[in-house]
Amino acid sequence: xxxxxxxxxxxxxxxxxxxxxxxxxxxxxxxxxxxxxxxxxxxxxxxxxxxxxxxxxxxxxxxxxxxxxxxxxxxxxxxxxxxxxxxxxxxxxxxxxxxxxxxxxxxxxxxxxxxxxxxxxxxxxxxxxxxxxxxxxxxxxxxxxxxxxxxxxxxxxxxxxxxxxxxxxxxxxxxxxxxxxxxxxxxxxxxxxxxxxxxxxxxxxxxxxxxxxxxxxxxxxxxxxxxxxxxxxxxxxxxxxxxxxxxxxxxxxxxxxxxxxxxxxxxxxxxxxxx
Numbered sequence: 417x418x419x420x421x422x423x424x425x426x427x428x429x430x431x432x433x434x435x436x437x438x439x440x441x442x443x444x445x446x447x448x449x450x451x452x453x454x455x456x457x458x459x460x461x462x463x464x465x466x467x468x469x470x471x472x473x474x475x476x477x478x479x480x481x482x483x484x485x486x487x488x489x490x491x492x493x494x495x496x497x498x499x500x501x502x503x504x505x506x507x508x509x510x511x512x513x514x515x516x517x518x519x520x521x522x523x524x525x526x527x528x529x530x531x532x533x534x535x536x537x538x539x540x541x542x543x544x545x546x547x548x549x550x551x552x553x554x555x556x557x558x559x560x561x562x563x564x565x566x567x568x569x570x571x572x573x574x575x576x577x578x579x580x581x582x583x584x585x586x587x588x589x590x591x592x593x594x595x596x597x598x599x600x601x602x603x604x605x606x607x608x609x610x611x612x613x614x615x616x617x618x619x620x621x622x623x624x625x626x627x628x629x630x631x632x633x634x635x636x637x638x639x640x641x642x643x644x645x646x647x648x649x650x651x652x653x654x655x656x657x658x659x660x661x662x663x664x665x666x667x668x669x670x671x672x673x674x675x676x677x678x679x680x681x682x683x684x685x686x687x688x689x690x691x
Contacts, residue, residue, distance in 0.1 A: 446637040446667075450645055450656065453663025456543055457655075463539060467658045470532050474524055474654035482520045482649070490516045514590045521649035522587050526580050528654055533573050536661045537612055543662040544613070547669035571622075572608040579604060587647070594647050595640075602639030603629065609664040610635075610673070617674035628677045634667055 457463050494512035497503050503511070579601055586597040607629045614625045629635045642660040646653040668674075 443633055443637045446634045447641040449634075449638050449663035449667050450642050450660050451663075452666050453543070453661065454656070454659040456546075456662045456666065457539075457659050460543075460546070463542060463658075463662065466535065466539060466542075467655070470528065470535065470658075471651050471654050474528060475651035477527075478520055478524050478650045481523055482516070485516050485519055489519070511590065515588055517649055518587045518590060518594060518647065521647045521653055522584055524649070525646050525653055525657075526577065526584070528657065529573075529580065530577055532657070536609075536658060539658045540609060540613070540661040540665045540668075543665035544669050547666060572604075572611045576601070576604055576608050595644060598643035598647070599640045602641070602643045603636045604639070605643055606635040606639030606664060609661055610668060613665075613668050614674050617678065619674055619677065624677070624681075628673050631677075632671075632673050634671070634673075638663065638667065 457467070490512055493515060494505075494509045497508040497511055498505055501508075583597050583600050586593040586600075589596075607625065611625070614620075614628070619625055619628070638660075642656070642663070645656040646660070648656065
């Protein structure tokens with residue numbers, strides 16, 4: 417592989433020497449971490465006990481919100497679609513129904529991201545600890561580093577929720593709009609799942625974290641898939657919110673992007689020192 421091709425491949429987040437076929441396979445493989453996280457959740461009773469209450473809350477909340485939207489927003493949307501696009505009434509009612517379901521999932525997703533972000537991080541920590549044998553667990557290191565309400569810990573969370581809200585109108589378009597919404601938010605979402613992981617490895621500079629995210633195709637492919645799964649309503653999306661955290665932990669434990677970055681940075685520093 418020549419230098420230009422190597423640079424192009426590296427820009428996509430793969431190591432030089434990786435073929436396009438291997439890169440495509442790697443991208444597809446990265447999307448499976450949500451399913452691997454789901455499997456880990458189902459196999460681990462201690463994780464289930466952590467998330468059962470939020471899932472019950474999500475189911476109840478979804479039903480209540482859906483009923484309210486059906487009674488208020490649903491008819492108005494149907495008439496607006498019929499009058500604004502000349503869509504037939506049966507089609508406008510059907511599309512409005514689908515959009516109402518998407519709106520229900522969107523509201524629950526944004527609210528639960530704000531409420532259960534710390535619990536999601538604890539699922540990540542526990543899953544990572546089960547995969548790695550270290551002197552100090554991820555959970556213990558995080559407790560020693562800062563409190564859950566520390567503003568530094570919540571920087572990416574605030575930006576993530578802001579982006580979710582700003583791009584939420586895309587969900588008006590069924591399926592396609594949700595996929596575009598997931599694509600826009602996915603990379604940032606996957607990064608936020610690894611924020612504490614980076615911090616605990618001493619990578620506290622957000623510029624350095626962003627360099628890692630740009631180098632690994634995982635953050636775009638996994639993040640997009642994860643976001644799309646979380647748009648499934650009536651508690652399913654909430655389950656995947658925690659399953660995605662477990663999947664992100666599995667990737668971190670297997671690939672250790674933070675340690676890869678630290679090693680490469682150390683080699684760069686050594687090279688500069690020798691020069």
